[in-house]
Amino acid sequence: MTYKITVRGLVQGVGFRPFIYLLAKDMGLRGTVSNSNNGVEIVVELIGLEKDIFIGRIKKEHPQAAEIHSIEIEETEETELDYGDFSIVRSASRSDEITQVAPDIAVCDDCLADRRLQTHRKNYPFINCTHCGPRFSIIRDLPYDRCRTTMADFRMCAACEKEFTDPADRRFHAQPVACNSCGPQYYIDNEENTYEEVLAKSVSAINAGKVVAIRGIGGYHLVCDAANDKAVRQLRKIKDRDTKPFAVMFANLEAMQDYVLVNEEETRNISNWRRPIVLLKTRENPAYSCSEQVNPGMKTLGCMLPYMPIHYDWFEHLQTPVIVMTSGNLNDRPIIISPEEARNELGGRADLLIHHNRPVHNRVDDSVVQVCGGQACIVRRSRGYVPEPLFTEVETEGILAFGAEKVNTFALGKGSTIIQSQYIGDLKNEETFAFYAEAMQRFCNLFRFKPRMLVCDLHPDYLSSLHAEKIAKENGLQLIRVQHHYAHAAACMLEYGLREPVLAVIWDGIGLGDDGAAWGGEFFLCDGRNYRRLAHPDYVTMPGGDRASLEPWRMAAAWLKHYDIPLPQRFTERIGKEKIAQINSMLEKNINCPLTSSIGRLFDAAASLSGVCDFTSRQAEAAILLEQIANLDCRSSYSIDSESNPISFRPLFEEIIEDLQQNVPASRISAKFHNMLIDLILSKTLQFSKQYGINKIVISGGCFQNKFLVEGLQKRFAETPLTLFVPSRIPCNDSGIAAGQLFIAANKKLISTQ
Ligand code: ZN
Numbered sequence: 001m002t003y004k005i006t007v008r009g010l011v012q013g014v015g016f017r018p019f020i021y022l023l024a025k026d027m028g029l030r031g032t033v034s035n036s037n038n039g040v041e042i043v044v045e046l047i048g049l050e051k052d053i054f055i056g057r058i059k060k061e062h063p064q065a066a067e068i069h070s071i072e073i074e075e076t077e078e079t080e081l082d083y084g085d086f087s088i089v090r091s092a093s094r095s096d097e098i099t100q101v102a103p104d105i106a107v108c109d110d111c112l113a114d115r116r117l118q119t120h121r122k123n124y125p126f127i128n129c130t131h132c133g134p135r136f137s138i139i140r141d142l143p144y145d146r147c148r149t150t151m152a153d154f155r156m157c158a159a160c161e162k163e164f165t166d167p168a169d170r171r172f173h174a175q176p177v178a179c180n181s182c183g184p185q186y187y188i189d190n191e192e193n194t195y196e197e198v199l200a201k202s203v204s205a206i207n208a209g210k211v212v213a214i215r216g217i218g219g220y221h222l223v224c225d226a227a228n229d230k231a232v233r234q235l236r237k238i239k240d241r242d243t244k245p246f247a248v249m250f251a252n253l254e255a256m257q258d259y260v261l262v263n264e265e266e267t268r269n270i271s272n273w274r275r276p277i278v279l280l281k282t283r284e285n286p287a288y289s290c291s292e293q294v295n296p297g298m299k300t301l302g303c304m305l306p307y308m309p310i311h312y313d314w315f316e317h318l319q320t321p322v323i324v325m326t327s328g329n330l331n332d333r334p335i336i337i338s339p340e341e342a343r344n345e346l347g348g349r350a351d352l353l354i355h356h357n358r359p360v361h362n363r364v365d366d367s368v369v370q371v372c373g374g375q376a377c378i379v380r381r382s383r384g385y386v387p388e389p390l391f392t393e394v395e396t397e398g399i400l401a402f403g404a405e406k407v408n409t410f411a412l413g414k415g416s417t418i419i420q421s422q423y424i425g426d427l428k429n430e431e432t433f434a435f436y437a438e439a440m441q442r443f444c445n446l447f448r449f450k451p452r453m454l455v456c457d458l459h460p461d462y463l464s465s466l467h468a469e470k471i472a473k474e475n476g477l478q479l480i481r482v483q484h485h486y487a488h489a490a491a492c493m494l495e496y497g498l499r500e501p502v503l504a505v506i507w508d509g510i511g512l513g514d515d516g517a518a519w520g521g522e523f524f525l526c527d528g529r530n531y532r533r534l535a536h537p538d539y540v541t542m543p544g545g546d547r548a549s550l551e552p553w554r555m556a557a558a559w560l561k562h563y564d565i566p567l568p569q570r571f572t573e574r575i576g577k578e579k580i581a582q583i584n585s586m587l588e589k590n591i592n593c594p595l596t597s598s599i600g601r602l603f604d605a606a607a608s609l610s611g612v613c614d615f616t617s618r619q620a621e622a623a624i625l626l627e628q629i630a631n632l633d634c635r636s637s638y639s640i641d642s643e644s645n646p647i648s649f650r651p652l653f654e655e656i657i658e659d660l661q662q663n664v665p666a667s668r669i670s671a672k673f674h675n676m677l678i679d680l681i682l683s684k685t686l687q688f689s690k691q692y693g694i695n696k697i698v699i700s701g702g703c704f705q706n707k708f709l710v711e712g713l714q715k716r717f718a719e720t721p722l723t724l725f726v727p728s729r730i731p732c733n734d735s736g737i738a739a740g741q742l743f744i745a746a747n748k749k750l751i752s753t754q
């Protein structure tokens, strides 16, 4: 029998055709394999059991970076095909084009071995093959061929060319293939060096407590010995960053396990080909110490494993098993990608500047993942994930979603897939906004995307909304606005393919609501087309507006005033009578006091009252610190008033004040606060579930980056008839907004064309 097998998913540019070729050879099959419009097409003769074995082996043995979405098998008449055995051919329908863009892939074990074995790649730091190496970061245009990547200027040598054209070789059609004599090289700023010199100098600099800036896959990193307090302090000074934690890289899993706790799912994530940063819990008594300056006040640490050959080489020579690896940027600007910029920005600051000559076309930061209850939740989606598409069941073609404003991403619709951009950042930063506009243009070009319908946040002042408006006007396109928290809910519905109505709990910082207030503590009944707000917390004022989110004490004062509860003495002493009087007069005169239902701001109030954090330098810091100190063994909770709507937090604040008077430690107050929130979600969703006959519960919004909260919910929901859906592949923070917006626009478009 001859079969035509179509494999869809992430199967181009990841070594899938050579894999099929070798598999077929191994099984002694006759046929062909080619790239097709939407995947890989195999035409093959299979007899009896061979069919199941062949498909089984494809599913089981495929290259690490391939993601199979579907395998379609049909019998075909093409028995007269002109093949003797098995070959990789150009597709009949189109050319042999690779029209998918794979994410960047960490160097594979086979390549690491080749660096010892192959003479032309002895210790070569940019070794790669069809299973590994840079992809998205170097792609300028499609189809994916070397001439349309930043490898275009490197002419393959004869040895590389031979491998590139041999279907049995692991480097067959590996577009970035390179070796010592023909490929990219590292060099120290204003010097000409051998790799051995670059390695030796960088190692001795790190050993000596210096800060090294080095060009990586998606941009520059700043690197130093994580155990060296002085070096880490120096790095903080360079980045002008006070307390925000740095990510670290460990030599290997063993060295990591000596310092942090790593469970099975975390190990799987941290060591897979995407090589993200994984947020892990530090051990109580680690085998060695990192500088406290790495993650001040935190019990978690962002950890990763080596993913470029030079990382491995470093750890062979470094005295330390752990280094800080942080994005090479200043003041929240985008990560630096060019040597010129690195020289200008980092030149006088870092002690050593290392470049390489393979340009970064698409900027990608390290991605960040957190595992909650055995489920990997992406916090920042960039290197190793982008631009992998999400498959949906709705037609998305032509829809462009502009996202939120902070931790922004955008997304575009192709066919029935959604392609999310890499992590962009805070658009209020001028350079970051330029990156946003440029990346959007590049995605449109790369994916041959022509926008036909635009979608943005309801907030008219978000820079993303203004950009959407401008493009809509210039091109005469329809622009849809979607409420922020509904977009959060939609992102989670999209991820799990939920088309039916669900109950959504969206707890967040701030997003503009339909009534003009700042929402962020919402219970919705929704589907892909509409939503209804079922419940939300009492509205309170945010004294000073945006300022309140950087000064949590303001929210504490506002909540207590709301319930006419006197401020605790210690709080007043800490903050000072004058400041409090100022706020009170603001509240009384109602000047710059927008209303909010945000749970993020409730976290702020609790963090300030418990003495954890009165002032912050960045969004959500108070909530993070409050989570960090929570006593995990504490089972008690503050009371909830589950009958009231809007939800009253009077019992909560009364009981916190009582606890403060009894000198209950902050760790216990924090735990009781978290447990109260879990109780509240449970009681409300159970109530609504009965009322509306819906048992699917979606959670999203920035508050659910809180592991205590999510794991608590996972445990409690497991005991109920309700099913909880936790955002995993689309971030629950504002990076997931664009995908949600796009999903809603696609559903609304369906209505309008019906
Ligand atoms: Zn490889």
Ligand code: ZN
Pocket: 156, 157, 158, 159, 160, 161, 178, 179, 180, 181, 182, 183
């Ligand atoms: Zn070569």
Ligand code: FE
Pocket: 484, 488, 508, 509, 510, 511, 701, 702, 733, 734
């Ligand atoms: Fe949000």
